Amino acid sequence: QVQLRESGPRLVKPSETLSLSCSVSGGSISSSANYWGWIRQAPGKGLEWIGSIYYNGRTYYNPSLKSRVTISGDTSKNQVSLKLNSVTAADTAVYYCARQEYSGAWDRLKWFDPWGQGALVTVSS
Amino acid sequence: DIQMTQSPSSLSASIGDRVTITCQASQDISRNLCWYQQKPGQAPQLLIFDASYLKTGVPSRFSGSGSGTYYTFIISSLQPEDIATYFCQQYDNLPLVFGGGTTVEIK
Numbered sequence: 677q678v679q680l681r682e683s684g685p686r687l688v689k690p691s692e693t694l695s696l697s698c699s700v701s702g703g704s705i706s707s708s709a710n711y712w713g714w715i716r717q718a719p720g721k722g723l724e725w726i727g728s729i730y731y732n733g734r735t736y737y738n739p740s741l742k743s744r745v746t747i748s749g750d751t752s753k754n755q756v757s758l759k760l761n762s763v764t765a766a767d768t769a770v771y772y773c774a775r776q777e778y779s780g781a782w783d784r785l786k787w788f789d790p791w792g793q794g795a796l797v798t799v800s801s
Numbered sequence: 802d803i804q805m806t807q808s809p810s811s812l813s814a815s816i817g818d819r820v821t822i823t824c825q826a827s828q829d830i831s832r833n834l835c836w837y838q839q840k841p842g843q844a845p846q847l848l849i850f851d852a853s854y855l856k857t858g859v860p861s862r863f864s865g866s867g868s869g870t871y872y873t874f875i876i877s878s879l880q881p882e883d884i885a886t887y888f889c890q891q892y893d894n895l896p897l898v899f900g901g902g903t904t905v906e907i908k
C-alpha cells in the first residue's frame with residue numbers, strides 16, 4: 677500500500693524558507709490517477725490546503741499562500757517537495773503530504789488518501 | 802471561496818449513542834464532499850467520499866448523506882475507538898476547504 681513520509685528541518689527562523697520533502701513508497705508520483713498534496717494544521721487548529729502537484733508538473737495553490745509557496749516533484753526519487761518562503765510564527769504547523777484522488781474526466785482534485793504522518797515545523801528565532 | 806461551516810465544534814456522547822455532525826457549504830457543492838477522522842497525534846484518515854460512499858474497510862456504523870449545501874455525518878453507535886476529531890472537506894471548487902472540525906468525546 678502507498679506510504680508517505682515527510683522529512684526536513686523542524687525549526688525554521690522567521691523570514692527564512694521552510695523546506696519539506698515527501699517520500700512516497702508503494703506507489704508512483706508519475707501516476708496519472710493522482711495529484712500529490714500538502715496540507716497543514718496549526719497547533720490545536722483545523723486543516724488548511726496548501727497546494728497540489730500532478731505528475732506532469734501542473735500545480736494548484738491555495739490563493740492565501742500562493743505568493744510564498746512552491747511545490748515540485750522529482751520522479752527519479754519518487755518525492756514531492758514543498759517550499760514556503762518568508763515564514764512567520766503563523767506558519768508553525770504540522771505539515772502533511774497526501775495522495776490526492778483526481779478525476780480526469782471532470783478535471784477535479786478530490787479527497788486525500790492516504791496521508792503521511794506529518795512533520796511539525798516550528799518557526800522561531 | 803466556498804466556506805464550510807461544521808457543527809457542533811465539539812460534543813460529548815455515551816457509548817452506543819447516535820452521533821450526528823453537519824457541514825453546511827456556502828454554495829451548492831453537488832455532493833463533492835468527504836469526511837475524515839483524526840485521532841489525537843495522528844494524521845487524518847478518509848472515511849467517506851462523494852458525500853455517502855464508505856471507504857473500503859471503514860466500519861458500517863459510519864455513514865454520510867446530503868446534497869446541495871447541507872451534509873450530515875453519522876456514527877450510528879458510538880464506540881470507544883471513535884474518540885477523534887472529524888472534518889469535512891469540499892472538493893467542488895478550488896481552493897479546497899475543510900470544515901472547522903468536530904471533536905467527539907465520551908460522556
